[in-house]
Amino acid sequence: MKKLTVAICSYNRAQRLPELIRALRAQSCSVPFEILIIDNNSTDNTQTVVAELSHDEGAPVRSVIENEQGIPFARNRAIAECLHSDYMLFIDDDELPWPHTLESAVHSLDVEGAECVGGRVNINFGAYIRPNWLTDDLLPFYAEINYGTKPFWIDDASTPVWTSIVAYNMDLFRNNPDLRFDYRYNRRGKGIGGGEDGILFQELLKRKVKIRYQPDMAVDHFVEDWKMKRSYFLKLHFIAGRKYGQFQMDDYDRTILGVPPFMIRQLLQQIGKTLNLYLRNKPGALRQAMNASHAMGSIWGKFLARNEKKHTADAA
Template sequence: MENQSEKETEKCFKTSRINMEVGVSIVICTFNGQQRLKKTLDHATNQLTTFPYEILVVNNNSTDDTGLWVESYIAESDSKMPVRLLKEERQGLSFARKKGIEAANFPFILFCDDDNWLNSDFIQIGADILSANSNIGVLGSFGIPKIDGTKPDWFDQFSHSYAVGSLGKSSGIQPKGSYHYGAACFFRKEALVRLNSIGFESLLTDRKGQNLSSGGDVELCYAIQLLGYELHYDERLRFFHFIEKHRLEWEYYVKLKKGISASFPLLESYSFKCFQNKSEFRNHLWNKFFIVLKGIVKSGISSVVSQSSQNELNWINTTSKFTAFVTNYKKTTSAFVRNRQIFNA
């Protein structure tokens, strides 16, 4: 039986559909993004649409003058599109996105990073797809790298870590358990509000200031699919991902890979339907851990034999996962229990 909060949520959305069938809230979360935001906002405010949209800039506790700059941009802009500045003092991309969700006025939410330059037809295409199929909870796009300076020799090999390309997807519905990168990704607000109503809280803070931890976008994709929604991708949704010079330094990329590994094995808790009980799930985690141990031995030997970029990354990935497992094991088993409860397994 539905609880009271779920009934209220359903009533709220029935009302909102009567008043506003189509509309997009572009949520741009930023930390010290003053130097990146102008082109991002210029592209966002120049969308060609047949429906209203808004732009919400969430200042995630920046330590520079980002907030003042956005206020100035809003004051000087000739655009008639409503641009609002919000502030989220809790550091972390997941917190900033939650602030944007709470403030959004429209049924479709687009999470746009502060270095994403949307094609002028981007939200029109996205809204058309979402309007045509109410089962779609998440809709992903195709990122085109816009390199600041010279592209390093290793970039093409590891570009999948930079939210570009299709990640091997073809347009249409994606298999269950798939995910999109969070850059320029649509979410149905109804699905996000339902998550909140059942007591869902993200296990990951995602990027936190200069900390490059990640996985919050994957987590949201998993959670929304557990509610029964579909995950789609459409290659017509295109944007440029501006990649600053410092993010193309090898040291930065190594730090990025460590941040990606830091979520291990927390996301395993969303595969709870594959296990009958907590004991069986724990055995699964330990099997994962032994695979990591084997990976450490293998990558360590490979690094000694051949000092290649790939071998270095394999070593970093496995050793980072080892540390993350020790840190996150208890939290992961607790999340398994929580997920079984809130998703009514």
């Protein structure tokens, strides 16, 4: 009999776990499933809550503590813990699954032959009032995914799927021990950023992995109030830019402290466009400011990369 493990990487969200576990246990699924909590050094009563939930009826619940702080460490620990399962499904601790989520995931993996399947992510503001400036075009930066109501195969980067709700055939990781989440794209605790799932998605495309979009595999993703601020989007893009400049950009012969001059010109252009929109009170000012923040982060990333190479050379 095949088996599914539902993996939840969690940090200090004990209050959300009971409702999530109840929703998962209420799901129908054609294969037996267990629920695994990867507790990433929570300082709240996560372990107490998990222990209480483990005694309730329904799918078994177990937990492990991952001492290395950060989401890629927690996700890689989940992979290690799930190698005995046929399938693994990631769902975040600030989400609730829609009906048929588990069954849809297993169908794509077991019947349709997908090696990775991603689902739909609906942004839910709960009791919080959504501000007027938070337009629909910003929702993908909360990991919103909605590519329509029809499943399809993914073969390029235009329709990415994220670990908000994604499932894998575990043969993918058993047969490729080098295929793991990149520790360099870390996000600690309730920090901002990450990107480890985006890097893994790119690697899956490069390896021609069979990736499926399955809209019936869906979740509500609940946004916390501290993320409903303009500064959140600016910080998010600065960090993304920093990681891009530090880890992904090519090296150039002509630089100033490791930074190619064209990047400085681009930053000044982005700042100019941002000021123009703000001063004229035009729509799109925040989105343009995010572009400027990303450009600034990229410059900082190139500077950090230069210092790291210099330190490595000096040590040698």
